[in-house]
Amino acid sequence: MILPTINSLKLALCESNSVMKRRQLIAFVSIAVASLLLSVGLRLFDPSPVIAQSKANLLISAAASLKDAMEEIKTVYQQSKPNVNLTYNFGASGALQQQIEQGAPADVFISAGKKQIDALEQKGLLVPGSRANLANNSLVLVVPSNSTAVSNFNNLTDAKVKKIAIGEPRSVPAGQYGEEVLQKLNLWQQVKPKVVYANNVRQVLASVESGNADAGLVYATDAKISDKVKVAVVADDKSHAPIVYPMAVLKSSKNVDAAKEFVKFLSGDSAQAVLKKYGFIVQASKVPATSR
Helix, strand or coil, rough: CCCCCCCCHHHHHHHHHHHHHHHHHHHHHHHHHHHHHHHHHHHHHHHCCCCCCEEEEEEEEEHHHHHHHHHHHHHHHHHHCCEEEEEEEEEEEEHHHHHHHHCCCEEECCCCCCHHHHHHEEEEEECCCCCCCEEEEEEEEEEEEECCCCCHHHHHCCCCCCCCEEEEEEEHHHHHHHHHHHCCCCCCHHHHHHHECCHHHHHHHHHHHCCCCCCCEEEHHHHHHHCEEEEEECCCHHHHCCCEEEEECCCCCCCHHHHHHHHHHHHHHHHHHHHHHCEEECCHHHHHHHHH
16 A cells, blocks of 8 residues: 655645635635626516606696786796696687597696686586686776777777777687676677677787777786786676686596696695786785785
């Protein structure tokens, strides 16, 4: 029997250590790779980490007379609700009503009269319990700022008054209110041949501003934004139906909760203060003392 030499034993021991170190290294690398793969897998399949907030898009169909106030309200609202994108569709309340009835997309409807929103409610197109009144307004007779021809409603019968602009009564609430006033004053039949109809109240204002009409019936809020017209007379609020702006969430909305929240905001202090700034009549209790 041949006994191993010391040198051969040392060599064998070194080789054994080398093999063990290689195995340890391979085991360490394997564990590290497995841990990395497990970590990546958990990140891919675990929905609990950061969830991006979705952006809600709301389309607001609103009466044309609300345009300036609603644009400012949009800025105020999105400061506190950056994840809500507001888009407006302004027009005559009657035209907007027809669009909604025909299936046009909209989340909230704000009318310048009860007639239009009543019709939608009767057809079951509103979210129950979402209807509320936004504000009120008054009706005024405006003339070009340099005009001296008209200072009261009776002047509309004068020969020098050739054209009187009003909104189309069937679709424009301001036109409906205007016709009611003239009928109440027993002037309608006399001035009817002079009447030129517009598709919305802002077109009435533009007609008087340009001088294409000698006078026009608009809301006080419309007269307030123009330096090209002046108010000749304010209509007695008893001579026409109350001018109210009802609003509601539509059943067809794809974002009912966000729409309800916006309607609630419109009834709050911040939005009501903006409306008052533009001349709308709001409930005093809803307007902060600093804005009075």
